[in-house]
Amino acid sequence: MTAEIDRRPALRDAADAARYAPSIHNTQPWKWTVHPDRLELHAVTGRQLAVQDPDGHMLLLSCGAALHHARVALAAAGWQVRVERPAGDPLAVLHADRQGAADPAAVELFEQVKARHTDRRTVGDTPLAPAVLDDLVAATERAGARLHLVGRDQLIDLAVIVERAQKTESADERLQEEIAEWVGGERSGGTGIPAANLPAGLPLTTVQERDFGTAGTLPVGEGHDSAATYAVLYGTGDDRVEWLRAGEALNALWVAATAHGAGVLPLSSPIEVGYTRLELRRLIGDLGAPYLVLRLGVLNEASTKPSGTPRLPVDQVIDEAP
Known part of the structure; x- marks a missing residue:
């Protein structure tokens, strides 16, 4: 036996x-x-x-x-x-x-x-190669979700959607108080985003990044993310299991991007605001339920890699x- x-x-x-x-x-x-x-x-x-x-x-x-x-x-x-x-x-x-x-x-x-790792600074001036983007799309699909690559003709529409979501959330005092509980400072409790992992100011980008209301200590970086590729992670369903699978697909995409020397920056605000999520759905041609907006790009090798965020014991x- x-x-x-x-x-x-x-x-x-x-x-x-x-x-x-x-x-x-x-x-x-x-x-x-x-x-x-x-x-x-x-x-x-x-x-x-x-x-x-x-x-x-x-x-x-x-x-x-x-x-x-x-x-x-x-x-x-x-x-x-x-x-x-x-x-x-x-x-x-x-x-x-x-x-x-x-x-x-x-x-x-x-x-x-x-x-x-997560880097919120601007990416380099070299765009991701089409073969790399194809690999990221394939990795997402193998994990059970889909990836819509935002074309240049849709970029301004995406920027407007993200800006509207940011303005809506910035006007919510309770939400801003909640963010302050999790972001900034040294974060000695093992959770949250410390100042050491945040740029010293908001990068100048076409698609606005989240304003946490607190400055970090990382240099912002040069450029305007003109070489970045933006994408929408989406799927066919909107139930709990589909959202869980979307998280698996996000990580699978992120791991594949890391292998190519690329970075992934999630932008969740347009998903969190109801009317901008509907606008995102229209942006991807009503193909499914959007789960997250992503910035994809080649990481700037000249920049120092941010230290790891704290972890719970x-x-x-x-x-x-x-």
């Missing part, structure tokens, strides 16, 4: 790797439970942005990114992974069914997961089941 392999160390390592996934304002709104035979992902509503994200859409995107991080970590360790996405709690259940030799492609993917995001 063959002895059962203890999966808990591998599942625990995958949950630990998922701590470094991107999340809205670095809220890290997830918690993992390690069982002997499975890994469960739960949403933590206590770290949900109640004013900015009342429907939990950005929370689900964030949890989906963490789910993809954990899947990549298990695949890099040679595990064949099966994922359940139930209608209730937990959000997802990961099963590590069998372990074999690690796939070199999966190991390389995991290296890109670890290298992924293991005992706050990983539980061990009996």
Whole structure:
């Protein structure tokens, strides 16, 4: 009789790797439970942005990114992974069914997961090659979502949509107070965006970036993002599972971009405001439900890479089941 392999160390390592996934304002709104035979992902509503994200859409995107991080970590360790996405709690259940030799492609993917970061400064003057954009579109589709690349003829329309969303949110005092709780300063609690990860001022860009209402310490960078490519992440559905899958697709796209030396900057404000989300849907030809606007571009190699954003300690995001 063959002895059962203890999966808990591998599942625990995958949950630990998922701590470094991107999340809205670095809220890290997830918690993992390690069982002997499975890994469960739960949403933590206590770290949900109640004013900015009342429907939990950005929370689900964030949890989906963490789910993809954990899947990549298990695949890099040679595990064949099966994922359940139930209608209730937990959000997802990961099963590590069998372990074999690690796939070199999966190991390389995991290296890109670890290298992924967010840079809010302007990108370089070299546009992404068409072959790179094709790869990002393909990576998104393999993960279960779609990517609409915004053409030059749509760029001004997108800029107007984003500007309207920003103005609407800037006028909401409660929302601005909530942002201030998560952004700026040293962020010693393990969550949020510290000043060290923010530009010293808003970059001069055609499509406006989010104004957090506080200055950072990073040099803004030169240029106006004229070589950036903007895209809309979208899908066919608007339910909880679709938003979770969209987060997985976002992370898959981000990992693929990192492998090409490209950066990804999510712009969520036009999704958070109801009427601008409808305008985004029209922009993509009513092909589906928009989940996020993305800026894609070649990272400026001359700029110093921002330091990693803080992370919650293991005992706050990983539980061990009996």
